[in-house]
Amino acid sequence: MFVHPTDPALARVQVGIDAAVVADHHVTIRSTLSDGQVQLSRFHVPPTIAGLSRLGERLSVFPGVVAVAEPTSMTWLGLHVALQRAGCDLSLVGTRHSARLRGAISGKLKSDVIDADVLSLASDVFALSPLDPPLPAELALRRAVVRRGKLVIDGNRARRRLISLARWAFPDVWTAFAGSWPTAIAVLTRWPDLRALAAARRSSVTAVVAAHTRGVPGVAERAGAIRVAAAAWVEFWDGRLDLEALAWETAEHLRDITIASEQIERATTQAQRYWAGLYGDDPLLLSLPGMGPMTAPTIRAFLGDGTRFVSAKAAASYAGLTPSTWSSGTVVQPSRAITKEGPAVLRLAFYQAANGARRVDPQLAAYYQHLMVERGHCHTQATVAVARKLVERTWTVLTRGQPYQFRDATGQAVTRTVAKDQARHDHAVPDDVRARARARSAATHRSKLTK
Incomplete structure (x- = not known):
């Protein structure tokens, strides 16, 4: 949304861009006048240098406006450069969010023009912020x-x-x-x-x-x-x-x-080369349990130094590892399935790291044991919960700049060797519990086939 500084008749301007890979970008400029009237201006430009220049010229009359688009492939990068050169900015809204908004506004109708119109209204529904793109090496x-x-x-x-x-x-x-x-x-x-x-x-x-x-x-x-x-x-x-x-x-x-x-x-060699160029041996991240040369590059690629997130919970939410919540009237269902928002590769990296971390960290091992034995979780559910805790601990380590300290279940600092020994012997999950969890998971999958 944009409020014009000199035109009193123009209350605000909203811009939606339906970005395309092989076709034209469709743009909707929604101008709300001071008397409440709404004027729509629609046009399309090709994803070429000339097309992006034309887009910048059309939007340059609204300096400071934040256009909204979906992260379609990498088209957002060219749009961001063009808008910044025009004195504007870009904000991204997730594809699933925009799809829900489009369904609420236009039902089952979909077209490039409709998508651009819907995106121009995104700032009325979502809390959007200007895009902060990664540096070239980070990208x-x-x-x-x-x-x-x-x-x-x-x-x-x-x-x-x-x-x-x-x-x-x-x-x-x-x-x-x-x-x-x-x-x-x-x-x-x-x-x-x-x-x-x-x-x-x-x-x-x-x-x-x-x-x-x-x-x-x-x-x-x-x-x-x-x-x-x-x-x-x-x-x-x-x-x-x-x-x-x-x-x-x-x-x-x-x-x-x-x-x-x-x-x-x-691809692994290339990713590790980029990772080493940015962070060297990265002893800070590798001090965390479960981290290694396969998972660390992925986590650094999306979390960086952690400062882009205001809290540990925000980092876990970005990774899509926080439970979803559903409520209606007096019915509340907290701690449902995880949201799965954010990059899937980041979520997988933390899941893999968590599966190793619960074997060497006493506190994470105790938490995993509690979920498996007392809460009746299966291995995947318990590991996902450990992954969420690992995201929060990773954010803390990165933002504080201090290596991870292993601690036992009482909070006392221990060495990595002692921690691994405690996790393996003091917080092991009995075989019968694992067998019961596997049987229940298999029964659940079988029941879904008959529904």
Whole structure:
């Protein structure tokens, strides 16, 4: 919203921009006159230098106005530069928030013009603030960790596709791998055709299994079981399944996994290079439990030094790890599912860090134990709760500039070694509790299939 300093007839100006990636940016200027009348001015500009210059010229007559847009891809960066050069600013509203607002205003109708109109009204509903973009080096780090997060998801999907194929096409062979992923990849890479695997020399299969299995007895027996299982499935599928086509499909899945692994490795290296360039060895962040070279770059990419957040709770809210709340009349439902607002890669990084932190920090381990044993949470729920606490502790460490101090359950300072020992022995979750939580989670998932 913008109040014109010299035109008394113009009470305020609101600007909404429906940013586009391959089409034009659609812009709505909503001018409210002093007598209450509303005037709408709509236009569109291409996302080119000429288009952004034209946008700046149109808005330069409203110096200080804060336009509202959605964070569509990276289009917000060019818009921000153009608006700042015109003496204006930009504020971003989340896509889910704008979608809810559009639904309330226009129902099921949607178009670029409607989106721009809705965004021009966002300041009436949401508390917006001008965009504070990261520095170029910080933005490079953020984009690298986001790309790595997407590649990890793609890689996991490739792994699941191979597992799904193996589970129906040759499940006994997959079982004979005894849960060893390196063994499975090595054996199937060398013998993707079940006929070749069944006919392979036992010594050859044993050598491959031994090379990818460490400290596990019975390597020769495992290799023999793999060959026997392959031969059984060759006989089973005889005349029913094209084994050559199955071998091709297996090889393609293996190739997808290899490509994904190489891409993840390159993205990881690049992210760590950006991270080291900004924060060096980063002893401050790495002093926290659960932090390592995989999670730390992601957390730094979005939290920085922590000063952009006014409190620890604000940082946890940004990560989307705070419980949502629902109330209506006398009915109140606090502590519902987490909001999942903010970057998904940041939330995953804190979840992974929390899963390690609850094993080495006595206080976090005690909290995890309490949720599992006394509150009946499953592992995922308890770990998410630990992740929220870890976000708050991370913000405290970053803003104070002091390394993390491990403390026992009573609050007494302890060394990292003592802390790990206490977390492992004093706050362990009994096996029967874990089994009960797993059974309840499985029952919940099964019940959803019948609803």
